[in-house]
Amino acid sequence: MSRILAIAHSTLAEAIRHRVLYLLLVFAAALMLFSRVLSMMTVGDDAKIVKDLGLSAISVLGLLVALFVGVGILFREMERRTVQVTLSAPVARWEYIFGKYLGLAATITINTAVLGLLLAGMTLWRGAYTHCLWAAIFMLWIELLFITAAAVFFSSFSTPIFSALFTSAVYVVGHLCWALTLLEQKLPAGSVAREVVHGLYLVLPDLEYGDIRALVVHGVPVGLERIVWATVYELAWAGMLLLIAALAFRRRDLV
Amino acid sequence: MATSSPTPAGAPLVYEGVSKSYRTHFWQRPFVSLDGLEMAVHPGEILGLLGPNGAGKTTTIKLALGLLFPDRGEVRLMGRCASEPASRAEVGFLPESPYFPDDLTGRELVEFAGRLHGLESADRRRRAAELLERVGLSEAMDRPLRKYSKGMVQRAGMARALVGHPRFVILDEPMSGLDPIGRREFRDLILGLREEGVTVLFASHVLADAEMLCDRVAILDAGKLLAIRDLGRLERERRVLRWEVEVLGGGEVAGGELIAERGDERLWRLPAEARAQEIVEAVAAGGGTLLSLTPQRETLEDLFLRTLRGSDGDRQS
Numbered sequence: 063m064s065r066i067l068a069i070a071h072s073t074l075a076e077a078i079r080h081r082v083l084y085l086l087l088v089f090a091a092a093l094m095l096f097s098r099v100l101s102m103m104t105v106g107d108d109a110k111i112v113k114d115l116g117l118s119a120i121s122v123l124g125l126l127v128a129l130f131v132g133v134g135i136l137f138r139e140m141e142r143r144t145v146q147v148t149l150s151a152p153v154a155r156w157e158y159i160f161g162k163y164l165g166l167a168a169t170i171t172i173n174t175a176v177l178g179l180l181l182a183g184m185t186l187w188r189g190a191y192t193h194c195l196w197a198a199i200f201m202l203w204i205e206l207l208f209i210t211a212a213a214v215f216f217s218s219f220s221t222p223i224f225s226a227l228f229t230s231a232v233y234v235v236g237h238l239c240w241a242l243t244l245l246e247q248k249l250p251a252g253s254v255a256r257e258v259v260h261g262l263y264l265v266l267p268d269l270e271y272g273d274i275r276a277l278v279v280h281g282v283p284v285g286l287e288r289i290v291w292a293t294v295y296e297l298a299w300a301g302m303l304l305l306i307a308a309l310a311f312r313r314r315d316l317v
Numbered sequence: 318m319a320t321s322s323p324t325p326a327g328a329p330l331v332y333e334g335v336s337k338s339y340r341t342h343f344w345q346r347p348f349v350s351l352d353g354l355e356m357a358v359h360p361g362e363i364l365g366l367l368g369p370n371g372a373g374k375t376t377t378i379k380l381a382l383g384l385l386f387p388d389r390g391e392v393r394l395m396g397r398c399a400s401e402p403a404s405r406a407e408v409g410f411l412p413e414s415p416y417f418p419d420d421l422t423g424r425e426l427v428e429f430a431g432r433l434h435g436l437e438s439a440d441r442r443r444r445a446a447e448l449l450e451r452v453g454l455s456e457a458m459d460r461p462l463r464k465y466s467k468g469m470v471q472r473a474g475m476a477r478a479l480v481g482h483p484r485f486v487i488l489d490e491p492m493s494g495l496d497p498i499g500r501r502e503f504r505d506l507i508l509g510l511r512e513e514g515v516t517v518l519f520a521s522h523v524l525a526d527a528e529m530l531c532d533r534v535a536i537l538d539a540g541k542l543l544a545i546r547d548l549g550r551l552e553r554e555r556r557v558l559r560w561e562v563e564v565l566g567g568g569e570v571a572g573g574e575l576i577a578e579r580g581d582e583r584l585w586r587l588p589a590e591a592r593a594q595e596i597v598e599a600v601a602a603g604g605g606t607l608l609s610l611t612p613q614r615e616t617l618e619d620l621f622l623r624t625l626r627g628s629d630g631d632r633q634s
Contacts (some may be wrong), residue, residue, distance in 0.1 A: 068432040072418070143416045143525050150382045150410040151433035151481070153404045316384040317339065 073165020090123035100306035109190030116181035124206035156308035211300035236269030335390035340619020365527035370539035378477035409478035434481030448476035468496035
């Protein structure tokens with residue numbers, strides 16, 4: 063465990079030194095502040111706009127951090143062969159993968175916490191703060207932990223450009239899975255196409271179930287059961303991806 | 318093909334019929350990097366791995382560290398299969414062009430490696446400071462590696478390799494990037510490791526370093542082990558190639574060729590067949606005074622080139 067933590071610690075230290083991280087953080091904070099300006103120019107509940115844009119900023123920032131910092135760090139390790147130096151110590155390949163993931167997950171956690179506090183402060187200032195906001199931030203964090211696992215998974219066998227593309231695709235597909243259920247309903251019952259669409263729905267990760275942003279923004283109560291199941295579902299996906307990544311990396315020649 | 322002497326008990330590294338090939342693209346034929354390597358590193362020795370570029374030296378090292386997996390055969394490190402992480406617990410490694418994260422300081426680099434080797438916090442801090450001082454980086458240990466010269470990175474890499482109290486150290490081109498003083502210090506350090514009972518495998522292009530440091534050398538070419546030579550025995554068995562004779566005054570030395578002259582002092586070269594006693598008599602007969610008589614023996618470079626030429630001949634025939 064100490065080796066995993068050592069790798070996680072060094073990954074977090076490297077991510078914190080990454081300039082892109084600060085650029086993205088400033089961008090997300092600016093987006094949140096801009097939501098206040100936007101709400102003044104819009105007819106309707108300005109607090110909802112602040113919450114909606116704020117939560118979206120956290121989600122997009124997390125995705126970009128997973129893409130640029132996560133994929134970038136792993137690529138640099140492979141390209142510059144620092145991975146070989148690490149693995150020349152008594153470190154198992156799976157320990158390396160899990161250590162890298164934990165370091166990136168810690169980076170995502172810090173980002174989400176910083177932006178979450180900023181958003182909570184802004185809603186408090188507008189008098190629209192509710193504790194439910196933290197439920198939405200928590201679910202975004204869980205989703206980002208899954209996206210980071212996808213970034214590590216693709217980086218373990220693919221080039222950075224493809225890793226970034228595949229990770230983005232997982233994010234988009236995960237949020238569009240509901241479209242598959244709609245399509246399934248429109249296809250004739252018992253048809254092959256319907257079975258294929260149903261099969262696809264089952265094997266693709268569904269991120270919409272855990273996305274409670276809209277509910278929180280509109281003040282609709284969210285049951286604890288949904289939060290628990292969505293958390294278990296997304297973390298199980300993350301664990302499975304990391305396991306496959308570790309297996310794929312286990313016998314990979316590091317030329 | 319040359320084979321190593323019988324594997325001694327407790328050999329830290331053993332290759333048994335190891336072959337490795339790479340395929341750069343799936344439509345290309347695989348490139349054979351190592352072909353049936355049989356070799357053992359003996360406990361407590363310094364073994365030099367020599368060979369031209371592309372001979373398979375780095376592949377040999379990466380197979381030992383579990384970074385590559387053999388197509389055929391087995392690599393055993395510290396008595397275990399080389400792919401097991403536990404086999405590297407008492408092994409230190411210095412890569413050829415150290416590729417360390419350059420935003421770490423020298424101290425952080427060494428302490429991180431110590432952590433991976435399971436050293437306790439206080440022990441790794443003490444050990445890092447001690448080793449960085451030993452490699453001459455005590456002043457620069459808190460500077461980031463990107464501000465280090467190539468030689469300083471090499472020194473930090475050496476400290477890193479030694480942090481886990483290794484019993485076996487693998488060094489890939491350890492002298493590259495070092496100035497003459499640094500080379501001397503590294504040579505002393507490597508010899509010091511042997512004194513402490515640490516076994517060393519080092520790959521190098523610089524034959525002079527190998528000659529000064531190694532107990533044995535293994536010569537690789539095109540993925541094949543061509544020879545393993547005991548340098549101590551080579552020292553005793555080395556053929557005399559020619560004689561060099563320094564003479565003060567006098568006339569010609571019979572059978573000799575004059576190669577340098579400074580004032581009254583002359584340097585003569587005589588063929589290998591000449592006997593020392595005959596040379597002394599020839600100098601006296603010419604009326605000169607013998608200042609020195611030196612046999613020029615076969616060097617490691619001669620052995621290296623002769624072995625490689627022999628292998629070229631084998632390939633052509």
